[in-house]
Amino acid sequence: MFTGNAQAAMDLYVAMLPDSRIMRVERYAQGEPGPVDTVKVAVFTLCGREFMCSDSPVKHDFTFTPSSSIFVEFSTEEELDRTFGILPDEGKVFMPLGNYGFSKRFGWLSDRFGVSWQLNHAV
Structure with missing residues (x-):
């Protein structure tokens, strides 16, 4: 999960890798748990493989890990x-x-x- 920068990450990744594109982005609206216009859920491809991501509305004590x-x-x-x-x-x-x-x-x-x-x- 990203923390407000999922769109920037997707933009970088799809611009950099072949056969990559953003397929769908759903954003938080007013009254929903996340900041308005951040990514609720997105689907994108990198090198032809499909991924999903989101901006977490919750602060966690963890972030991404290099073990994956x-x-x-x-x-x-x-x-x-x-x-x-x-x-x-x-x-x-x-x-x-x-x-x-x-x-x-x-x-x-x-x-x-x-x-x-x-x-x-x-x-």
Whole structure:
């Protein structure tokens, strides 16, 4: 769950990844539990896979965790490098792009929203 920035996250993700788009967004209205115009529920695709997200109207003692990641396999090193260059801005790199034995080109990071990503070049 996001905390008021679900729309910004979706906008970044669909602009950055191929075969990605926002399919549906339902927003909180006046009198509902969330701040007006924040995302109640949204459906979007990343690399052809469907995801859902929302802005939580409740403050939690937790956020996203790197123990669960979105894994993206890239067909070219250029796509991987471009995406890895964008995502960690204001985030954190756990494993920089490199050869780790299980993959010749892999990186792991969390973005500015706290979402964890594992990015790999399919060889």
